[in-house]
Amino acid sequence: MIDWDRVRDLQTEIGEADFAEVALLFLEEADDVIARLSRDRGAATLEQDLHFLKGAALNLGFSQLASLCREGERRAADGLTDVDLASVSGAYHVSRQSFLSVCGPLS
Numbered sequence: 001m002i003d004w005d006r007v008r009d010l011q012t013e014i015g016e017a018d019f020a021e022v023a024l025l026f027l028e029e030a031d032d033v034i035a036r037l038s039r040d041r042g043a044a045t046l047e048q049d050l051h052f053l054k055g056a057a058l059n060l061g062f063s064q065l066a067s068l069c070r071e072g073e074r075r076a077a078d079g080l081t082d083v084d085l086a087s088v089s090g091a092y093h094v095s096r097q098s099f100l101s102v103c104g105p106l107s
Contacts, residue, residue: 001095006061007103024106026056027096034092039081046083047076053088062095 011019033049054069056062068091072083100106 001062001064001091002098003061003063004102006058006063007099010060020106023060023099023103026060027106030056030092030096034089037085037088039083039085043076043079043081046081047073050076050083050088053092057092057095060099062092062099065091065095 010022014022030053033053037046037049039046050069050073054066054073057066057069065088068084068088072085072088075081075083
């Protein structure tokens with residue numbers, strides 16, 4: 001679910017203080033995107049939202065979320081909106097909880 005090697009690499013690359021700031025920013029922005037994910041907004045908007053989530057997830061090591069977003073982004077790029085948003089949202093929330101349980105509060 002989470003690529004902990006990626007998390008450790010990012011911590012090393014940017015330092016502990018900056019890591020907390022980057023992680024907190026990702027989680028806040030991802031919360032917003034997850035809350036607005038909808039097939040009703042059209043394939044182009046869905047593709048953009050999934051693309052954002054995929055990139056942020058890869059950066060922070062949320063590997064399962066990144067994989068689901070990659071698949072959904074491809075479908076949305078083909079004009080399809082039948083993306084399994086419940087799985088995307090579920091993977092995000094489980095990953096978020098796991099991440100915070102290991103990394104602790106980031107504020």
